[in-house]
Each structure stands twice: as C-alpha cells, then as structure tokens.
Amino acid sequence: MSTQLYQQLLATTTGLLLLTAVLQVWGRTIIRAIGLLVVQGVALAGLVLTVGVRAGEPTAPLVAALVLVVKAGVLPWAMARGARRAGATRDNAALAKPAVELIGAAGLTVLAYAVSGPLVGEAADPALRAVPVGFSLILLGFWQLLIRGSAITQLVGFLMLDNGIATVSFLISGGLPLVVELGATLDVLLVVLILGALLVRMQAEQGHIDVPELRELHD
Amino acid sequence: MAVLIWIPVVLPLLLGAASALRRRSGWTLWLPVSAAAVLLGVGVALVAVVGSTGPLTAADGLLRVDALSAWMLAVVGAVAVVALWGGIPHRTHQGRNIGAFATLLCLFLSAMSLAVVADNVGLMWVAIELTTITTAFLVGARGGRGALEAAWKYVVLGSVGVAIAFLGIVLLSAASHGTGEPSLSWTVLVAHAASLDPALTRAGAALAVLGFATKAGLAPTHSWLPDAHSQAPSTVSGLMSGVLLSVAFYAVLRVQAIGDAALGPELMRGLLTAAGLLSLAVTAGLVITQKDFKRLLAYSSIEHMGLLALGAAAGGPFAIAALLLHMLGHGLIKSSMFVLAGRILGFAGSHHIADVRNLLRRRPDLGGPFLLGAAGLLGFPPFVTFFTEVAIIIAGFQRGLGWQMLVACALLLVVFAGVVRHVLAMTVGAEADRDAARTSSAPPDRPARFRQVPIGIALAAAAVLGFAAWPLSGPLLAAVAALGGVR
DSSP: OOHHHHHHHHHHHHHHHHHHHHHHHHOOBHHHHHHHHHHHHHHHHHHHHHHHHHHTOTTHHHHHHHHHHIIIIIHHHHHHHHHHHHTOOBOOOOSSOHHHHHHHHHHHHHHHHHHHHHHHOSOOOHHHHTHHHHHHHHHHHHHHHHHOOBHHHHHHHHHHHHHHHHHHHHHHHSOOOHHHHHHHHHHHHHHHHHHHHHHHHHHHHHSSOBGGGOOSOOO | OTHHHHHHHHHHHHHHHHHHHTTTOGGGGHHHHHHHHHHHHHHHHHHHHHHHHOOEEETTTTEEEOHHHHHHHHHHHHHHHHHHHHTOOOGGGOOTTHHHHHHHHHHHHHHHHHHHHBOBHHHHHHHHHHHHHHHHHHHTTTOHHHHHHHHHHHHHHHHHHHHHHHHHHHHHHHHGGGGSSOOOBHHHHHHTGGGSOHHHHHHHHHHHHHHHHHHTTOTTSOTHHHHHHHHSOHHHHHHIIIIIHHHHHHHHHHHHHHHHHHHOSHHHHHHHHHHHHHHHHHHHHHHTTOOBHHHHHHHHHHHHHHHHHHHHHHOHHHHHHHHHHHHHHHHHHHHHHHHHHHHHHHHHOOSBGGGOOOHHHHOHHHHHHHHHHHHHHHTOTTSHHHHHHHHHHHHHHHTTOHHHHHHHHHHHHHHHHHHHHHHHHHHOOOSOOTTHHHHHSOOTTOOOHHHHHHHHHHHHHHHHHTTTHHHHHHHHHHHHHHTTSOO
C-alpha cells in the first residue's frame, strides 16, 4: 500500500467516524441513530483493515471482518429488534435542546484534540495524528449517555463510546492481542443483548423506555 | 501442576452446563456450592504449591498463578461457599427458573476465577466484564420495577466504567511499544516498567484504576452499588458485596503495581486516597438516615472498599497484607449478613428497618447472628476486621498519610454510630412484643439446622482469623511480594 493511499484511506475512515458521531448527536429518531451506527461500524472496519494491512498483520482481514459483522451487523440488528419490540421510534425524553447538544458536542471535540495532544506528542505517523478522533468518539458517546433519555439512544451512546475505544486502540497500538479482541467483542455483544432484554422488560413493566422515569430507588 | 489453574475456570463451566440441562431440578442449586467448595480447595492447594515452587503458568503464559492470585482464589472460594450454601432457598420457595439461576451462578464463579488467574491485563478485563454480564440477570431476577431499574443502572454504569478501564489498558499497551516487545502481560509490564512511555502510562494507569474502581464500588462512581446490592436476591448480593468488589479491587492493585513501578507511587496514592476518603464520606452521609437494611449493608460495603483503597494508598507490606486479610474477613462477614438479611426479608416481608423489631426475641436464630455479624462489620474485636482496620490506619500514619487517616477515623465513627443505631433498633427492643402471636407459630421457612452451619462457620472463622493470623502470614507476605514487594 502506497503511503499516499494509506493516508487517504486513514483520513476517509476517521473522517467518517467523526462525522457519524457528530450527526448522532443531532437527530432524534431512533432509526436514524441505528443507521448512523451501521455507517460507523463500516468505517471502523475499514480503519482496522487499513491499519492492519499497512502494518503487515496477517490477522487483519479476519479482525476487520469480525468488526464489520459485529459492529455494522449484529449490534444494530439487535438494537433495531429491541426498538421494534418496544415500539419506540423517537427519543422523547432528551434532557437538552438540540442546539445545546450540538454546542456541547463541538466543545467536546475540541477538548478531545486538546487532551490527546500531550499523549501522542508530535508524531509523524498519520495514524497517531488521527488518535483525537477516537477520543472525540469516546467523549461524544459519554455526552449522548448523559443527555439522552430513551434507553435505545443511551445504548447508542454506549456503543459510540466503545467504537471510540476501538478506534484509539487500532490507531495507537495497531490493536490488542486477538484473544483480547475476541473477548472484548463478545463482552460488548452480550452487554447489548442483555440491555436489549431489559429494555423489552422495561416496556412491558412501565409502557415506555425512558430512563429518567426510573426513579424507584433512591436514598 | 498447571492443571490446578484450569480447574477453577473450567469446572464451574461444566457444572453450569449440567444445571442448564437439568433446569427444573432443585438439586442443581447445589452445583454452584460444590463449585465454590472446589474453588476454595484449589485456592488453598495453590497457596501451598505456589509457596513452595513459585508461580505456575498455563496457556502460553496467558494464565498465571502467583501467591496473590492463589490467595484471591481461596478468598473467592471461601466467601462463595458461605453465600451460596447459606442462600439456598427453602424447598417451598424454589421457583421454576432454578436451573438458569444455578447456571448463571456457576458462570459468575468461573468469570471471577478467570479474572484472578489471568496474567494478561486485557484478559483480566474481559473476565471482569463477564462478571457484570453473568450477574445482570441475577440482579434483576426478583422482577418488579425496582429490580429492573437496579439491573439497568448496574449494567450501564458497570459497563461504561469498565470500558474506561479498557481505554486505560489500550494506553498501557501503547506505552509498552518502546520496550521492544509490546505486551499486555502483567509480568512483562512490571518487569519493563522503567522503559514504558511515561505520559501514556500515566494516562493509562489512571484510567484503568478509575474504571476498575467503578466496578469495585468506590466513590464517586458508586451510585449503582446500593441499588444493585439491595435489589438482587440475597445470595447474589452476598457474592457481589462479599467477593466481586474484592476481585475488582484486585484489578486495581495489579494496575497500581504497574503504575508505581513505572512512575513512582504518588499518582496512585493520590487517586486511591481521594477515592477512599470519598467512599467513607458517602457512607457516613447516608447510613445515618438509611431506611432499608439491605441498602445499609450495601453502603457498609462502600465503606470497606474505601478502607481497602486507603490501605492500598498507604502501601508497604504491612498495609497490603492487612488489606488482603481484610478482603477475606469482610467477605465472610458480609456474605453472611446478606444471607441473614434475605431471611429477615422473608420473615418480615419488608426491606424497611422500621418494620423489623425485636429480632433477638422473635427470631433469635436470625437476630443473634445478625447482631454478631454487624459487630464484625463495625470492627469489634475479636473479629479480624478489628485487627486489619487498625493495621491499615497505623500503616497510613507510618507512611505519611497522617491527616488523611485522622479524617478516615472521624468518618468511621460516624458510620459506626449510624450502623449501631439501625442494627440495635432491629435486634433489641425493650417494648413488649406486639407481634407475639406471629412468633409462636413456626413459620414455613424456619431454617433447617444445616442452613445455619455456613453462617456459623463464617462468623467463627472471622472471629478466629485475627488470632490465627500467624500461619497466614507466610502466604500473605508472599502475596505482597508478588505485587512487587516493598515500595
């Protein structure tokens, strides 16, 4: 792979990751949130393949395929199924106005670039220079978890956080050992399936899936 | 001998599969108990083996048992025997999903074992996340809105917290690139600590400690704990409070060892002192006005985790050995207390402290051990918690944490007052027993004698451990040495 192609592919995939993360904060419909998650999964798989092939990792296509299947296939499918069974189409319980959400998201992206500067230093490697994208995804995932009320969009926030960590992991160290990658992927998959099951129970129990309404337990 | 490492991980899986196959049979609940007993046996055997021959490894070094891992396995086994045996429900109370319950408990035990025998920090992370996954349905098992809310918060906050730890591990892995062999092996990271990238190690270790501290229930990220531990069935609460928190804290200790070796102790000491004092303050603020006795026990767990954090912040062989012994003592007492709390709940039909009165007279089989256990939790002698708490505080003074330990003592006094007030209100009461009629007819769940056995053993062990600590000093000091020894 020529250096120019590598840089272009890296810029395209990380750009797509950041774009989907920011768009995620914008909209309110659940189908859109899940659709953006699919795009983000595809971009992440592309990034994994690019970094892996460049580094000459023999397992890169395998890991990229795994990421593609799980992040762009199984997880969005499970969430769409949960949303359908809970009959949810929109996030009506968001805690902030869209304008506030966007300003917050912009601020967090700037913050991500600020905090990752000291970590990666003045690196010449284009992969390291893209690390702030991963931190942006993590912070935007947190932001989404904080300001969204619907259980589904909170789950989307969690997955964005997870995508951000995966992005940092692949950009900064070319990924972790295969057994750890597999274990971590399996864990995320199981967490989403469990939360999906709880979501269906939530719908059956209280007729909606708004997390701020869960207020039974307090001191 | 390496086969000993595989038993605690694989055997619970097999027993879990067996209980999944025999879903409806009541005896499947004994499978997790036997798994726990085997864990205890293997843990003790490993303590002996590792003590004489040194660390064992398996699976190309992915799994490794040193003295600390062996000690943790024994603690997991001991506490799990108490919680699982004591928590077996009476035949009339056994539901239809009993096999699924037993399966999840077995998987949970296996995940905890994997977490303590993994040498690869990434694998340890995977195992700790698996403990969240296996306990998610257990927390929500009782049904109802409260249990649902607790399970949701537990899974979301637990997973997000542990995800932060994963980011930390990713950064640690990146920090090891300069050593020539990038690795997540704990032994390699500690051995090459001097050549780790300092900026990445600093960020990675701090994030990993923060993430695992969430799972260990340390403030300020403790908010899931009182909900989850009060809503889960008592067996599960006992396991989670008694030993899962300690397993998560074990991960903190491992990361601390890497951070200390690479950067010196200041960073970790600052983080852990802050988390420890904050945990004690949170408990002190909320026990006084507590209305729910299971939540009271849950807050007590936050307090004890805070003490462990202070012990780890102090560092040095004395404090770390005391901390490891405290894990065992607290685990035994807390799991018994949760089992008793479950029985009290069954008897009184309510979580509220105000609804439980005069237990010593009405149900001496519950009130007596509950009072004793509470004394143990508060650190009365002769319970081992007395010795370990004093040791942690003295070690803190010796190692320059003077005013922090004074604050901790003041906060502990407040906690003491709050817990004493509630427990005395529940157990002793001078007024005539208004519900005398209820006590005269034997309730259907009056426990068979053998259900009292694990509680008795646990409380007796916790009372004796402090005096019998000298045979344990060898394994404890070996465990301290495994963490990197004197710092």
